Amino acid sequence: MSHKQESRERCARPLIRLAKAVGVSTSYVGMSNDYHEIADDVLVSVLAALGIDAHDEAAVETSLKTVLDGEHRRLVAPTVLHVEGADSKVLVNAGVLDIPSATITLEDGTDYGRTLAPAAGDGSAAYWLDGGFVTTSAVTIPADLPIGYHTLHVTVGDRTEDATLISAPRRIELVDAMKDGRLWGWMAQIYSIRSRDSWGVGDFADLRTMLTDARRHTGADFMLVNPLHAGEPVTPLTPSPYLPISRRFLNFTYIRPEAIEEYGLLGAESLERVRQLHDSVRALNANADHIDRDAMWAAKMQALWIIFKVGRTPERQARFDDYKRRAGEGLEAYATWCLAYDKWGAPTGDPQSWIATESKDSPRVNDLRNRYPDTLDFYRWLEWIADEQLDAAQRAARDEGMHLGIMADMAVGVHPLGSDVWWNPERYAKGATVGAPPDMFNQQGQDWSQPPLNPISLKNTGYETYREMVRGMFAHAGAVRIDHILGLFRLWWIPSGKGAKNGTYVMYDSAVMLGILAIEATRAGAVLVGEDLGVVPDYVAKSLADHGVLGCAVEWFEQFDGVFRDPRHWREMALASVDVHDMPPCAGYLQYEHVKVRAELGLLEGPVEQFREGAEREQKSMLRMLVNGGWLPSEWAADVPGHLDDIVRAMYRAMTASPCKLLAAAIVDGVGETRTQNQPGTNNEYPNWRVPLADAAGDAVPVEGLFERPGMQALADILNA
Structure with missing residues (x-):
């Protein structure tokens, strides 16, 4: 269509008026400036997901009157x-x-x-x-x-x-060190970086070591880590940190058993058993091919149960009791869900699964809690210990001199069968999931499988769910990065069974949600970063800037019509990086790892030669920008294989020329890793979120000495210049 707005006749229709009255978009303009009007059946389904009946004309009229009457009553x-x-x-x-x-x-x-x-x-x-x-x-x-x-x-x-x-507050103020300067830090997938004492997967103790070593040996001020949200209690564990069971609590599989205070109370027999369990998975720390979370957790969970059963001193029990009191009903929700999962098995989409037949008030659930009080308390205890160990890592970072310490990452949603949805189903839409509309990269759109928060419920409950989650994010962090921050303004809702391209946007009260973020960031003295990559409407960009929210600038993405922007022209209020976890590290990208992987997995819509040619044009354009900016000699640009490390460092020198208030260096770039952590469009076809940190030779890189390695020191020198 040539026009980009709905006709007066369409806007007068009761269905359209009803949808608009509750924040459901009835049209939108896509990434390519293409105009779309939403079909009636999609609107009816999205309204149903909000709990509003619009199945026929009479229902629409009744619902519209109910909504308007309710607002005025x-x-x-x-x-x-x-x-x-x-x-x-x-x-x-x-x-x-x-x-x-x-x-x-x-x-x-x-x-x-x-x-x-x-x-x-x-x-x-x-x-x-x-x-x-x-x-x-x-x-x-x-x-x-x-x-x-x-x-x-x-x-x-x-x-x-x-x-x-x-x-x-009107806006989130920058921390003092950023007002007249800027800070830099590292990006880490902490599960992928193991020490000699790990249980096969990087943990909170490893994070503490990385934070203090990063400050001591490189002068870094923060570390952006993968989301640490809560996951399943027993194997198999979901690899993706972006599909959590709850965003309110922590993933307790990151606990280091030996760092628990009660570890020191173990008798000789129990101590030996824990050591045996550790020894059974110790070899995983050197595995450079894959992260085996399930083997780790099968051993570590037994060790944690032994430590839990040894008991606590009166003082420690009082601290545990205080944690349970402060965590409140949210902790009961997650611990009860874990207990049900433990005893009844993994929840499924089957109508007979316990997740569908039981609720928090069901007699069976109450009976389960009464029959297994120790196991229920064990899951509460795991959260307390995880909270303690993450807090210890953040305090160690600040004590070492980091201005921010941990930069936490908030996922956009939660697992549809997780504890948040099960305990309070009224807070989520029923019969819809979140995703993205079709664009030039995903012609069928994207379905992220996560149920969206119900904006009507948010308003009616004072945004309690969101407030609790945000407060928890800032509890142990000096900065928070919010994945897909456009979701504070609108989310693409996909009705069940209709496919990702047959959805529509549902609007949220971004002013209130940004206000909550501003309160919690101000109280924590923290920084807020919003992942705003892609096409961002002008009103969204202005609102984020007005609220003091930093955006993101990724060097590989800062291009228009095949021409890369000089980083000196990037915006000031942003977190700058060269790459992200959804693409290969620099060394891999320069060697066309993304072409190889996508071709092998059948993710290309056209011939591989065509995709390769596009990747080669992109690389030449990047090199041209680096040469023109004075960051790379032209003769090096003509010999990429012979100057791979030099080109990676040139990209970092270019990034540091930007005015961005935060700069982030990827640990994978400092050690020469070539493999991507996550390949969009795949599940188990590629080992997403299961790739250990390795160097250019394919050898596992341990925490010990990580920040003293020559490649890491070279990047630190550039960022400290």
Whole structure:
């Protein structure tokens, strides 16, 4: 179609009005500026996933009236946002002659101490409801309201309603070291980097060592790590860190048993058994071909049970009890899910699976908890220990002098059969998953299999789920990277059975979600980075910049029409890197590893020769940019195989010429690794998230001495220059 907006006739249709009223997009413009109108059956299915009936014209009319009546029947929206530093208005639905009043209970339970002044409404037309007209007035939230999650009490006549009042900073301030300068750090897939004392998979103790060694030997200020969200309790373990069971809790398979305080209480027999278990998987640390999580966990879990059963001192038990109290119902959700998985087996999509037949309140679930109290407490304990060990790693990093320490990575969603969805299914859409529409790279679109958070539930519950998750992310990190940050604005919902290209965007209240991020980042004194690669609408880019959220700049992606941009022209508010985990490291990319892998796996839509030619043009364009910028001699550019390391370092010199406030070096580039960690479009066809760190010769690279290796030192010298 030539026009890029819907017709007046289409917008007047009840189905379209209903969809728009609840934030469901009825059209969109794609990556190639192509305009699409969403088919009726897709809209009906997406509305159903939101719990709204639109199966026929009568249902649409009824649902539209229900939605509009509901919005006007409430005195005040269930969640309202205030931005610190300026007065703001909260709209109130009331009769024409009614004057609202309001008070605030602060987050700590104390009274704000004053009644809010009434104000004029937004001038919207009166709405007929229950035999009378409803119009809008307002109350004023003062500029000096402190940041936090407060309760607003609104009264009109003899009615009083409460709302969650989120008072957020205007923006996230940069840490002091970034205001007049910038920081740099390393990117690490921690499971892939093992030490002599690992159990075959990198763990929290290895992370602690890497953080302190990185600071001591290279001067780095942070380490961006893969998502550390919670996973399954027993094997087989899901390799992908981006498909977690819960984003609220940690993956306890990263625990180092010997670093637990109670390890010192073991008797001789128990100590010997733990050592035997460790010895059974120690050889995995030198395996350069694949990461064997299942073998690791089969041994480590037995060792952890032995340590758990030895008991705790009264002081340690008190700390464990305090953790359980603070973690609250969320911990019960995850621990109970783990127990059910342990005793009843892995949940499946079968209607007879326990995940479908049982809920948190089921008699069978309560009976299970009562029959296995020790096992239930074991899963609580594992989370506590994981929390302690990650905290110890972050504290060690800061004590060593890192300005940020850990940069945590937040996945975009959770597993559809995980604990978050099972315990609180009302918080998620039913019958839809998240993905991406078709584009030039994925002509059928993408389905990430994750159920989206229900935006209506978020608003009605004061964004409690999101607040808890974000708070947990900042608990042990000096920075957080949010995967697919565009999801705070809109997500591509795919109705079950319709395929990724037959979906639509559902809108979220980005102002509220960014406000929550600003509160938690400010309280933690931390930095926020949003993964905003690809096509970003102008309004999204402006909103992120206004909130002090850094974006991402990847050197291999900073190109337009086949011409690479000089890094000196990149934006300042960004985390810059040369590559990412979804592509081969620099050495591999320069040797066309991506061409080889995609051809072998049958991922190419055209001839391999055609793809190879495109890759060669891209490489020549990159080399041209490096030569023109003065970072690479032209004779080296003419001999890539003979100057592979030199070219990699030239790319890093170019990146450091950018004005970006954060720079990230990939450990894989410092050791000469060529293999990618994740090949998009595959599952088990490629060993995604199971590739150990190895050097150019194919030998496993251990944690010990990692940051003293010549290649790592060479990159550090460039970034410290």
